[in-house]
Amino acid sequence: MSDIFVAKNLTKKDNLSAEKEPVLKKPANLSSLERLPGHTHNPFTSYCYYPEKVNFETKEEAEKIVLFLRQHPIVNLKWIFIATVLALAPSFLLGFNLSFLPGNFRFMAILGWYLVTCGYIFENFLTWFFNVYIVTDERVVDVDFANLIYKEVSDANIDKIQDVTYKMGGVARTFFNYGDVTIQTASEVPNFDFLAVPNPDKVVKVLQELRREEEQEKLEGRVR
Amino acid sequence: MTIPFIGISIWGIIKIFAIIGLLFYIVFALVVVRQVQLMIKTVELGFDTPLRFLSIAHLLFAISVLIFALIIL
Numbered sequence: 001m002s003d004i005f006v007a008k009n010l011t012k013k014d015n016l017s018a019e020k021e022p023v024l025k026k027p028a029n030l031s032s033l034e035r036l037p038g039h040t041h042n043p044f045t046s047y048c049y050y051p052e053k054v055n056f057e058t059k060e061e062a063e064k065i066v067l068f069l070r071q072h073p074i075v076n077l078k079w080i081f082i083a084t085v086l087a088l089a090p091s092f093l094l095g096f097n098l099s100f101l102p103g104n105f106r107f108m109a110i111l112g113w114y115l116v117t118c119g120y121i122f123e124n125f126l127t128w129f130f131n132v133y134i135v136t137d138e139r140v141v142d143v144d145f146a147n148l149i150y151k152e153v154s155d156a157n158i159d160k161i162q163d164v165t166y167k168m169g170g171v172a173r174t175f176f177n178y179g180d181v182t183i184q185t186a187s188e189v190p191n192f193d194f195l196a197v198p199n200p201d202k203v204v205k206v207l208q209e210l211r212r213e214e215e216q217e218k219l220e221g222r223v224r
Numbered sequence: 225m226t227i228p229f230i231g232i233s234i235w236g237i238i239k240i241f242a243i244i245g246l247l248f249y250i251v252f253a254l255v256v257v258r259q260v261q262l263m264i265k266t267v268e269l270g271f272d273t274p275l276r277f278l279s280i281a282h283l284l285f286a287i288s289v290l291i292f293a294l295i296i297l
Contacts, residue, residue, distance in 0.1 A: 134267075
């Protein structure tokens with residue numbers, strides 16, 4: 001009697017091998033870099049794998065940036081909404097009676113209002129743009145640009161990483177696939193928080209593989 | 225419109241406050257220009273020239289508003 005159903009062992013094996021495929025795909029040359037998933041030239045990107053145009057002050061010559069992260073663009077929605085309200089406010093307010101103000105004062109009030117709105121937009125944009133997280137093949141770097149007069153740059157070697165966890169919760173985070181990655185280290189800064197970064201699962205996997213590579217390098221005595 | 229007994233125009237006082245406010249804003253815009261320069265030095269992100277331009281444009285806008293205020297108020 002012939003078999004009605006034959007299990008496809010080969011397909012299963014293929015799936016398993018695909019699952020075990022490493023996340024950390026290193027570019028062999030410049031042309032293969034372009035084909036890497038997650039690689040982009042967009043300066044406003046929140047997730048870039050092997051970025052080309054990114055550089056930081058304390059980067060060593062032989063060091064390679066593996067991952068570049070910043071907060072998901074969706075976090076900007078709040079201040080963009082406020083900025084829109086601020087930008088539209090004068091046209092609504094003009095509907096009210098502002099005749100108690102002389103014409104020149106009215107004009108200057110509107111001009112000043114738009115100046116402050118511009119400042120608000122620019123400051124919020126800068127805070128988002130410069131608040132970046134960089135993972136190199138040697139360390140993780142956290143550039144915190146909290147506001148205009150405060151910045152903090154901290155880093156920890158990959159081999160100092162003790163534990164990496166990520167959390168995703170809430171509708172927006174699940175829908176847009178972003179979350180917080182917490183890195184516990186044995187360095188001077190005990191915790192690194194990559195807040196609201198896209199693809200947190202991939203970030204964790206990249207960090208895991210980098211740690212594994214670093215351990216391998218140590219075993220082989222190839223430590224830089 | 226003048227304040228009784230003192231004889232100072234209320235719009236004159238508002239003008240002085242507006243100019244002081246704008247001077248403070250120019251200091252803020254200068255801090256923004258400096259901070260952008262420092263941040264670009266700390267991390268290069270491939271958008272340096274437009275950011276420098278934007279910060280200077282913001283400063284020039286603030287200065288021009290101050291000049292306008294001095295002329296038309």
